[in-house]
Amino acid sequence: MSGRTEQVGRPVWKERPAPLYQTIKxxxxxxxxLAIIVPIMxxxxxxxxxxxxxxxxxxxxxxxxHPTFKAYDTLFSGGLMxxxxxxxxxxxxxxxxxxxxxxxxxxxATSRPVLFGRPVLxxxxxxxxxxxxxxxxxxxxxxxxxxxxxxxLILPGALGAFNFVVMxxxxxxxxxEILESARIDGASxxxxxxxxxxxxxxxxxxxxxxFYAVGFWNAFFNALLYINDTAKWPVQVILxxxxxxxxSLSADQLGVEPLPQPQSLxxxxxxVALVPIAMVYPFLQRHFNKGVITGAVKG
Amino acid sequence: xxxxxxxxxTAAKTVAQGNGRTPKKKSSxxxxxxxxxxxxxxxxxxxxxVFLLAFFYVPVLGNVVAFQDFQPYLGIxxxxxxxVQNFINLYGNPDFWDALRNTLVLAVVQLALFxxxxxxxxxxxxxxxxxxxxxxxxxxxxxxxFLSWVLVIxxxxxxxxxAGFVNNLLRQAGFDPIPFMTNPDTFxxxxxxQLIWKDAGWAMxxxxxxxxxxxxxxxxxxxxxxxxRWRRLWHITLPSLRTVIVLLLILRIGDILSVGxxxxxxxxxxxxxxxxxxxxxxxxxxxxxxxxxxxGAAAGxxxxxxxxxxxxxxxxxxxxxxxxxxFQKRGGES
Numbered sequence: 001m002s003g004r005t006e007q008v009g010r011p012v013w014k015e016r017p018a019p020l021y022q023t024i025k026x027x028x029x030x031x032x033x034l035a036i037i038v039p040i041m042x043x044x045x046x047x048x049x050x051x052x053x054x055x056x057x058x059x060x061x062x063x064x065x066h067p068t069f070k071a072y073d074t075l076f077s078g079g080l081m082x083x084x085x086x087x088x089x090x091x092x093x094x095x096x097x098x099x100x101x102x103x104x105x106x107x108x109a110t111s112r113p114v115l116f117g118r119p120v121l122x123x124x125x126x127x128x129x130x131x132x133x134x135x136x137x138x139x140x141x142x143x144x145x146x147x148x149x150x151x152x153l154i155l156p157g158a159l160g161a162f163n164f165v166v167m168x169x170x171x172x173x174x175x176x177e178i179l180e181s182a183r184i185d186g187a188s189x190x191x192x193x194x195x196x197x198x199x200x201x202x203x204x205x206x207x208x209x210x211f212y213a214v215g216f217w218n219a220f221f222n223a224l225l226y227i228n229d230t231a232k233w234p235v236q237v238i239l240x241x242x243x244x245x246x247x248s249l250s251a252d253q254l255g256v257e258p259l260p261q262p263q264s265l266x267x268x269x270x271x272v273a274l275v276p277i278a279m280v281y282p283f284l285q286r287h288f289n290k291g292v293i294t295g296a297v298k299g
Numbered sequence: 300x301x302x303x304x305x306x307x308x309t310a311a312k313t314v315a316q317g318n319g320r321t322p323k324k325k326s327s328x329x330x331x332x333x334x335x336x337x338x339x340x341x342x343x344x345x346x347x348x349v350f351l352l353a354f355f356y357v358p359v360l361g362n363v364v365a366f367q368d369f370q371p372y373l374g375i376x377x378x379x380x381x382x383v384q385n386f387i388n389l390y391g392n393p394d395f396w397d398a399l400r401n402t403l404v405l406a407v408v409q410l411a412l413f414x415x416x417x418x419x420x421x422x423x424x425x426x427x428x429x430x431x432x433x434x435x436x437x438x439x440x441x442x443x444x445f446l447s448w449v450l451v452i453x454x455x456x457x458x459x460x461x462a463g464f465v466n467n468l469l470r471q472a473g474f475d476p477i478p479f480m481t482n483p484d485t486f487x488x489x490x491x492x493q494l495i496w497k498d499a500g501w502a503m504x505x506x507x508x509x510x511x512x513x514x515x516x517x518x519x520x521x522x523x524x525x526x527x528r529w530r531r532l533w534h535i536t537l538p539s540l541r542t543v544i545v546l547l548l549i550l551r552i553g554d555i556l557s558v559g560x561x562x563x564x565x566x567x568x569x570x571x572x573x574x575x576x577x578x579x580x581x582x583x584x585x586x587x588x589x590x591x592x593x594x595g596a597a598a599g600x601x602x603x604x605x606x607x608x609x610x611x612x613x614x615x616x617x618x619x620x621x622x623x624x625x626f627q628k629r630g631g632e633s
Contacts, residue, residue: 011518013522029423029424036439042457106344106347112340115330127355129553134599135586136359137358139358140361144353159350188339220561236449239450243453244456267457274446
């Protein structure tokens with residue numbers, strides 16, 4: 001960033017800040033950014049480090065001098081972690097698809113003045129003010145026979161009130177004239193949704209879809225509540241059990257021998273939980289500022 | 300579990316907007332005609348409504364187990380009713396009071412230490428002239444919001460834990476390690492630190508949006524009248540943000556009893572229930588783990604009702620002060 005761009009961007013009435021303020025700003029923002037980046041970097045580096053690197057550095061490495069994928073090989077060679085990744089991917093994919101379908105349908109149906117549109121809208125918005133509570137949720141999931149079924153991780157998350165509101169706001173801003181003319185041409189509501197509203201709303205569908213995906217991938221407490229069978233644990237529960245609680249990933253659980261340095265193995269579990277988020281994040285990020293959020297805020 | 304202020308705020312605003320935006324009522328049409336006209340829309344509503352009934356409204360009704368001596372093998376239909384006995388038991392249960400006290404202490408600490416951070420950060424970021432730096436910072440600051448709590452606490456443990464790299468560095472430099480993660484006395488600070496790390500950047504988004512909506516000509520006019528940096532901040536920026544700040548504060552108060560469930564359940568083992576037991580974890584351990592379903596449900600219900608009352612109370616105070624709050628009384632456009 002050259003001095004020239006700064007000159008162009010600065011409004012005439014805005015004075016150049018004093019060096020003191022500039023230093024404070026740099027320290028605050030730079031410090032915050034470093035506090036976020038450094039732990040993530042250390043974890044990724046340690047997961048890639050060789051045993052020798054880790055021993056030399058006394059546990060953690062900032063930069064692996066002999067990078068190796070040994071820890072990942074061990075993790076992915078089957079057993080508990082392999083299954084957990086499968087579970088998480090399944091829940092995330094199916095859950096996101098289902099949640100998107102439900103949300104789009106309900107948001108479109110309540111975005112226009114139709115019969116029962118208003119009461120249904122209030123039905124959704126009320127859920128923002130009150131939560132049913134842990135015990136009743138557990139009892140209903142149990143009653144539906146979903147304990148130890150992956151559907152217990154999917155169905156309760158099939159509609160998020162916030163995502164619904166974002167979607168509905170977007171649908172309401174689709175120009176009415178287009179919808180009216182399609183209607184005059186004889187298009188049904190289903191067809192209008194599929195051929196006109198959804199293609200116009202690709203951006204918001206992408207963002208809401210990614211919000212759902214992140215939610216399903218990150219879900220931990222539902223799995224703790226509803227899943228007792230270790231073979232059906234998602235990645236987050238593995239992360240808690242083997243990294244936070246420090247239970248050891250023994251050879252037979254992983255189905256392989258010999259084990260690399262456990263430190264790098266633990267860090268590899270962390271990275272596995274992190275990577276999908278890091279991968280979708282750039283796509284999410286593109287839409288944040290001017291897209292959904294600001295649009296919804298300014299209304 | 301997403302109860303970030305930003306999300307609730309947008310939701311609330313849209314409600315207000317929706318109110319002002321349904322002017323043309325076609326209620327003159329007979330219901331049969333409307334049914335025939337709208338049947339496809341009604342079909343589209345079905346999955347969502349089924350979901351709401353199954354996973355929100357039925358569970359809300361399921362709270363009746365708080366008034367029962369609930370036995371899982373008898374079910375809700377056949378369990379004995381015992382009135383408010385469960386609540387009386389809670390009243391006499393010191394663990395419940397510990398959980399309540401911890402919840403309130405943590406809520407106050409969070410309100411005092413977390414709430415101003417996103418606002419301050421938004422003001423700094425907004426004052427940046429370089430778009431490149433601003434965008435780079437935003438990219439980094441938003442990221443942790445999308446990490447799960449398990450991951451965040453794992454990262455904290457690896458960084459600040461007894462064997463974490465900060466303490467490693469301390470040991471190598473010849474200092475004593477500091478028990479950041481396991482000291483019950485400093486636990487509230489740790490929790491707020493984690494919250495700031497994870498969500499302060501994201502919570503900033505809403506202030507930035509509000510700031511970008513401020514009319515620049517106000518600043519120009521003020522500057523022309525000789526107002527310096529701080530005067531402009533005090534007389535233009537902060538008043539423009541007032542509505543948003545009040546709104547977020549109200550939502551925060553409504554949410555005050557949900558201090559961050561996953562965060563506590565994950566750290567309860569290492570810090571001990573004395574410091575980390577909150578109402579939600581009490582509900583979980585008493586009900587699901589301990590099998591005392593009715594006590595758990597009673598604590599959960601008490602929490603839900605109190606939270607809703609706090610929200611309503613905060614909102615009516617805001618109304619008295621002439622702020623729009625979350626839900627408008629009637630019609631008023633703001």
